[in-house]
Amino acid sequence: MTTAITIMSGDQLEKAIACNRFYHRSSSAAFPPAQFASLDPESAIFAAAVARWQRDHALNIDGILGPKTAAALQGRTWKSPKGENYLIVKGEKVPTSFPVVHWTHPEGFSFERVIEAIPDFNGVGKRANPTIGGIERFVIHWDECTSSHDCFHVLLWRGLSVQLFLDSDGTLYQGMDLVNDLGRHARWTNETSVGIEINNPVTLRKTYNVQNRKIVRAQEPHTADPNWRHLDYTEVQKSVMKQLVPAICDALEIPRTLPQDDSGEVPKGLIPDPTEYKGVMGHYHLQTDKVDPGYTLWPLLLKVL
Secondary structure (H helix, E strand, O other), X not given: OOOOOOEOOHHHHHHHHHHOOOOOOXXXXXXXXXXXXXXXXXXXXXXXXXXXXXXXXXXXXXXOOOHHHHHHHOOOOOOOOOOEEEEEEOOEEEEEEEEEEEOOOOOXXXXXXXXXXXXXXXXXXXXXXXXXXXXOEEEEEEOOOOOHHHHHHHHHHHOOOOOEEEOOOOOEEEOOOOOOEEEOOOHHHHHHEEEEEEOOOOOOOOOOOOOOOOEEEEOOOOOOOOOEXXXXXXXXXXXXXXXXXXXXXXXXXXXOOOOOOOOOOOOOOOOOOHHHOOEEEXXXXXXXXXXXXXXXXXXXXXXXX
């Protein structure tokens, strides 16, 4: 069966980019507009549906950090939504000292709305054991994206998901229930973990959203290379993490601990028997092919855990 493809005109593409913060210009910007007429063009669902259709028809998306996307984003600003001081845990509101933008907010990141628009999206699920005591780990990631909005789009594109997002300006988003819903972010730990994607472009050659970030030089995880360099987190992100991590541990009864070696240092590689570990950890502690979230958060978190 052959599907007719309508190529977006230059004006249509510019309009899509201008009105939709989630939409990403593609190298083959093609889709049948009528198919998406019922979707709000300013929503993440519009972007997800277009991306899914393009993927199904072998149309290449210009990457989240691609030059066309960066050019489209330059000069475009939007105001982060205001959150409310609670996390949603097993359907209940747990008070916090910091604001959270929930998936129910019109500008929130909602995997629930994605499933409503794309029923066969399998990037999120339901836990087999949706109990507070059944969650053992809080896994910290960095996203390598220009913003948390971009990260959300990348996860949709890859068929993945995560419970929390922390943008560069300190805005914290909750994309699903921390207990009832299962995010797909760290392979075999998904059933027993919650995760957060902290916005950080990471690579020094990137130029978008790198203000207020120091350059870090350290030993690369899993290697002896002492000259690994990457962008750091913003100070406001660090401030939020110092509040968020203890709050998550307390709300979900996750042990307030980080992996530590005999000298009291947080390991720079895979930890021994990660399947037995319970507590806060980095992505690289679980997988040898990961280096996130770097090391700069550990001294801060050791003081508050």
